[in-house]
Amino acid sequence: MKRYFLLLILTLCYMHLTAQNTASYPTYGGYTEYMQQTASKHKDICRLDTIGTTYKGRLLLCLKITPPLKTATPRPKFFYCAAMHGNELTGAFMLMKMIDSLVVNMQVFADDTLFPEIYICPFANPDGTWAAGDNDVKHSTRFNANLVDLNRNYPDIRAAGDDLSEVRQRETQAFMDYQKKENFNLSCNLHTGSEVFNYPWDSYPSTEATHADDAWFRHIGRTFFGSLNDPDGHYFTTERPDGTVEGGDWYVIYGSRQDWSTYYARCREITLEVSNDYAVKESELEDYWHKIKDALFGMFDAFKYGFYGMVYNAVSSEVLQGVKVEVQDYDRMNSEIFTDAYGYYGRQLLEGTYTISFSKEGFYDTVITAECYNGSAEKLDVYLTPKDVNIRQTEDIKVQISPVPCTDGIYVSSNATADCFVYDSRGVTVAQKRVNGGDNYINLQNIAAGVYTVTLFKDNKEIFSKRIIKN
């Protein structure tokens, strides 16, 4: 895990913190003004979204903070929320502190393409938080204005799409629409009432079902726990000695946002219970922030696992949205993900060797076996070949493949720059490479013996195709 930037941000955060002495829970007006002013002061890196409005007309605000772009490469997206239970205020304060730190330090992360775009919504249920009036947080309530618990109001994953929960609340629908639109890779929902890192599933104890990424979630949870600044070692030990628990092993609930985000929105959501008191005393807020901030910032490293990259149309080079990325013999219960509107995908996995298939209707599947290491995610860009490519043979193209039959790999020489694909008998891509000029080696060590087809494309046209045998 790369720590250099963590140290840097901690130093900068400390400098920033020492300039601010007062800590308090905001009024509704103070909160909305804070969000608007932060966005307008930092226009180059911030955008203020309105996720929706509540029954009482209050705003569900989300601040998007992005490192200044030096390249057009998309980044992973991390969504933070707090206080969906309106009386659980400690987390909302922490997210506002996080915003304060990020807006002054974001420049540092411009070159790190795995540093995420960060979306922060400190108050997810303002009608509950300011139930007694815009200037009063002392009488805040868990529920929204209709007395509904928003963390039991999401579509139930046991129903596989059917709606078993209560009438969908306006807040719930707004968050669902926003999360679907933004396609977050990871989200973190801050609650209070305990101190624990809680991960999917909420609907099942681990004896009944675990998420495919169970081990990765536990690894991230223990890393989080290990990064807390608490010399006494008590913080985050309320439920488990290592601070980490599978949701249903703690207690089963249905209709939670964690399960919906993870199952239906194909995100990975963590629930952080950040203080035993629903709202810690204002005089203690800075102490809590000091204890948790390194661990919260350390979670940005969660993207430095597994594979990420872009998926393109091999013929037109356009990015492809909605490509299913599935880890074979691994994914289950909707843990497969899909490329976003930019053709981007990010699949966090603990280190190992994985076989990943990329599929979309109208294209041949591509299946790639590759290794990844913890702390340095592998970039894996993929090109999918459309099934309706026009075939045209061109006289002046000269391509040679050797040796035939092959054992470990093939050399492809072509007098034209072209994209070379190796397909198995089902049309599945097993290897691909851009070739030009002399001998271009394509490693086939990891594929089974059999008959394969080597096909070259240039300027959107197939220019060469030949069968080879691999021993």
Ligand SMILES: [Zn+2]
């Ligand atoms: Zn809660």
